[in-house]
Amino acid sequence: MASELRVNTLKDAAGNNSIATSFVASGSAKAWVNINMATGANVDSFNIASITDDGSGTFDATYTTAQATANYVICTAGDDNTGGNSDLVTIIGAPTNQAQLGTWRSAAGRVDTTKACASIHGDLA
């Protein structure tokens, strides 16, 4: 049977390792995504409704459920490509409804990397 539990604090059964449920809600990633920009594929994600290709090396990841404000955090990583020409994933914009990201390759400019990852942390609407 589905149920709803209302509680302020979680502890283990021994009464240790206390954590407020506010840390569970605020400390969880509110979205994450792994994109292959070369094929345009959303390889895997959470709370991502769609991916839009904005041209070489730029894309938008639109949230299913928006963030409460534009003050949230985006952490990123790109592919190393083995040969030292790492792909840096940067933040172009961060409105409440989507992460606008770009990819920059060492000494080569914008590229469609095969692995662009982002993790979004903050408050949901």
Add this chain to the structure above:
Amino acid sequence: MASQLKVDTITGVTTAGSISVTGEGNSTTTNLQQGLVKMWMQIDQSSFGVLDSLNVSSASDDGTGLFTVTRSNNMNNSNYGVATAVMSDRVGILGSNGNTYTTSQNNFTNNDSRDASYHDPSRNGIILTGDLA
């Protein structure tokens, strides 16, 4: 009324691996398991050591700018996401090397975006999101 729950394991009723948590704005819900970071670590490449971590069994130094991380509990597939940050006086990039991006391990590379040379910064943060096995 304030309340306190003492428990070692939380499991969903309808689906064991799916629990909804009300969002901060009180109007939407988010999935607890999907939102949890499945691995995090702070690693010093200079003296090479894992400073603190979750779900990391080992890290190996693969040469200047290069290291491999092995997890305690594997991911369900290799489609997970990785996010990183580097503390360095140069413009470091911590890439997720495509050679090893498996359910159990990742290669990482730290190099300079200006000339692609490899470096060993003293603080590198890594978080991993996705599905646990």
